[in-house]
Amino acid sequence: MDKVIASTPSKGAYHSGFAGDLKRNLIPPLGLRGRIIETARGFIGTPFLHQGRTPGRGLDCLGVMVAIGRAHGLFDYDMAGYPRQPTADLPLARHIAAAGFTPIPLAQARPGDALLMRIIRQPQHVALLTDLGLLHAWLQAGAVVEHGLDPWWRRRIIAAYVFPGVR
Numbered sequence: 001m002d003k004v005i006a007s008t009p010s011k012g013a014y015h016s017g018f019a020g021d022l023k024r025n026l027i028p029p030l031g032l033r034g035r036i037i038e039t040a041r042g043f044i045g046t047p048f049l050h051q052g053r054t055p056g057r058g059l060d061c062l063g064v065m066v067a068i069g070r071a072h073g074l075f076d077y078d079m080a081g082y083p084r085q086p087t088a089d090l091p092l093a094r095h096i097a098a099a100g101f102t103p104i105p106l107a108q109a110r111p112g113d114a115l116l117m118r119i120i121r122q123p124q125h126v127a128l129l130t131d132l133g134l135l136h137a138w139l140q141a142g143a144v145v146e147h148g149l150d151p152w153w154r155r156r157i158i159a160a161y162v163f164p165g166v167r
Contacts, residue, residue: 033112100164
C-alpha cells in the first residue's frame, strides 16, 4: 500500500494496534461503505488546504467528507467560512447533522462512518473510520493520510456518525 502515509503525533511513528470497542468492527466493508472508503483512499496524498474541497488539489478534514458525499450523491450540504482554529461557537456537530449524518453510539461505529474528534479543546476534526484505522486530511502531515487508530487518536474521538443513505 504505497499510498498509505502513516504517522502519529505522540510517537512520530506508525502504530498498527487498535484500541477499545472499535477493534471488533474494523473488518473490510462491502457495498456503499466499501465504496466510500475506496473513494476516500483515492484522496490520499492530496495536500492539506484549509477549506479545500478539491480532491487532488487541496482538502481539509471537512473537505474529505464533502468530497465523499458529492462523489456518491449522499448530500450537497457544505459548511464554509469557518476559522482555521476552532472556537466555542463553531457547532461542528450541528453542521454534521445538517448534512444528514446520523449519530450512533461510538461502539457501533464501523468502517465507512465519520468520527468527530476533539484535538485540543473544541470538537474540531472529522475523520473517516476505515478497516485500517483513520483516513483524514491532517494539517501536521500536510496531506490526506490513512493510519492506524492508536491510543492517541482513540482518546480524541467524541462521536460517531453514519453517512446519509448508508446502512
